[in-house]
Amino acid sequence: MSEPGSRAQAAAQPTPETEATEATEATEEREPSDEADGADSADAESVAADQSTAAARTTGAAAVVAALESAGVEHVFGVQGGAIMPVYDALYDSDIAHVTMAHEQGAAHAADAYGQVTGRPGVCFATSGPGATNLVTGIADADMDSDPVVALTGQVPTDFVGNDAFQETDTVGVTRPITKANYFADDVDAVGDLVAEAFALAGEGRPGPTLVDLPKDVTTAETEAREAEPPEGTPTPSADAEAVEAAAAALARAEKPLILSGGGVTKGEASEELRRFATAFEIPVVTTMPGIGTFPEDHELSLSWAGMHGTGYANMAISHTDCLLAVGTRFDDRLTGGIETFAPDAEVVHVDIDPAEISKNVHADYPLVGDAGTVLDQLYDALSDGPAEAARAGDRWDAWREQCATWKEEYPLTYDAPDDEPLKPQFVVEALDAITPDDAIVTTGVGQHQMWAAQFWTYTEPRTYVSSHGLGTMGYGLPAAIGAKLAAPDREVVCFDGDGSFLMTMQELSVAVRENLDVTVIVLNNEAIGMVRQWQDAFFDGRRMASEYAWMPDFAKLAEAFGARGFTLTEYDDVADTLEAAVAYDGPSVVDAYIDPAENVYPMVPSGGANDQFALSEDHL
């Protein structure tokens, strides 16, 4: 392996195409400097004189901040600490707003949500050791959901690395499996370019988290002040034309075509292309949970979202389609159930920007590697005036659409809400949806409340359901609401949290108060880790081991203690007034909603089961 000094340079090489020429140039560049080393004293003086008139000096930390400024960063989320102090010191002179979070996990989640809402990478800072390891959950979450995040971590000085120094952790090693790319920045002259590269890489193609580990001696060392070199952008990739024709032909000859829209449609800003495609050919659309909002759920072609707790009609459609056009989805097992029974009759057309997702879980009969919107337009052109248009015009797909409509009637999302029962969580979700604008952003924690927020809120725009999908991180909701509000200060931001989930990151309420962020948190409180309890009741003979809380804090009082407004909600009659007061309050508010602890999430596809075998109640399990 080469010397450590070459690490940043090697990593900064963008493509193999430039490799040979760069190698040649490097050799040529070395020669003059060798001569300078051997120069006599007169020459040395002239070199010194040249340097005094050369470019201004700066520090590695200032180069890091300058790279963030060049990339257009407006907010960063973080927590101070020893090894990252030089970077914070450089931030003192910058216009970038820093949001001090209560815990680094909150910083990573806030950056993640900021990235989800804006589409541009969110940035988080942490110090070495425990600071960096506290980021890990948030980075892993971003990695699973392909959210653009740049994490900058302090590190002990390079001389100390590997010696178990105070607050030392091998951050690059720890985060290797959960980052799109990570770097140990040991070259002060390259550190600005490295941060610029990490930023560009986080947002381009299939987005994801990147990390730059910054040793303290590198951020304090001097370097020449210059603009960081922005890496060359990658062109929007289109799919192979022949493959598009073949996929279009498969769709055209289908009797029961179905579109499955995933999170990649959101990331690729392809919602408009999806809507045009689906409505032009009148093909029903189901989404994945990360794909929520890519197609308006109030549209007659929408079957809402599919998967373990998706709608019965979405799951019936997936099970019965004979041609599935899947766009920007990685076929997570919460979506597919058992692979053997997933869309068993369907030929699969899979559109994805990441070739490694093709045939990873579900075999793609027609792989289309490319940008979601570009490929949807290619398919649109290939199908227009062709046999698919004939199928649409000839009403060949009418029977299929009617079948889907029948399933909608047969398996509606419902719940019982008689007035004398404890509050039903679904009612609370619907009531809040009714009083907030269409572009309101919903963030959630993870658990039953997350499913109710996805099922009973009608999403019509992308980037409005901000949640932890792949990793399923309890505690995601509140810090995500902070990130979302800073990303979209003019929009209503509400957070549905569970009592268990809220307890994991509630300290971030201090940040919402300090920053005076107008976010509304609804804690759907069933005094339990409800999803676990539901599974224990269904699959563990009701042995509720460690899922129920014997005692819960008073969340309304707790909110007040933090400086937020607190509400307690127990009666149906108070729902509208309480929610309106909470939303109207100009600042963070928390509604502690005591919901029916017996309420469970249905429909439900048992883990590994067939999508069309969803249970509508415990009787079906």
Place this chain on the structure above:
Amino acid sequence: MRGPAPEERPRPKGRRSSQGIRVDPHAEATHEPRRTAISALVYHEPGVLAKVSGLVSRRQFNIESLTVGSTTNPETARITLVIEEPEPGVRQVEKQLLKLQPVISVRELGSDAVRRELVVLKVHGDEPDKVNAITQMYDGRTLDAGPRTITVEITGDEQKIDDAIDAYRQFGIRELARTGQTALARGDEWTTDAEEERYERMQRTQNQTDVDPDQSYQ
């Protein structure tokens, strides 16, 4: 109106295999694992081996051996992976490797590729003539011969090495060190695309300066 219970719902006819492939109910469509070698050209930077081996292990690919060494270009190294996977797994290994930042180019080697591995083994020296005969039989070399032990090296394909080790067992093998497989594509074929491109680029550059391209490439 509530729809039918799970058992009363119409079930679709087809099915998929455990590898997600849609199959005719009567046809067999499960790929059997096969043993193959994958060559990856990577930037020769610290941590690249950890990145590659970490990826392979955390994604549960069944790895048989992994070797790494430099190439004619000091900035790149070649990693040869021998894996045992069904066809979809082999394709996944290639695609996942390509996603790693330091990986330049990846290719599965054909069955006719030139493959070699090396074993160094130490046997008891009680019967030096017999040991020597076996060593010659396998085109090996004696590296060290003392009154009590003889150390030899054998290179060859995997089968030859296995056979040689078996042959030495009669003398009692004290210790053994074996490398993984390293390999190149046979004949004119390039092992990975990036190397072909680089070679052609180097040739063009060298032609412009009137230097023999093959000499300079070395």
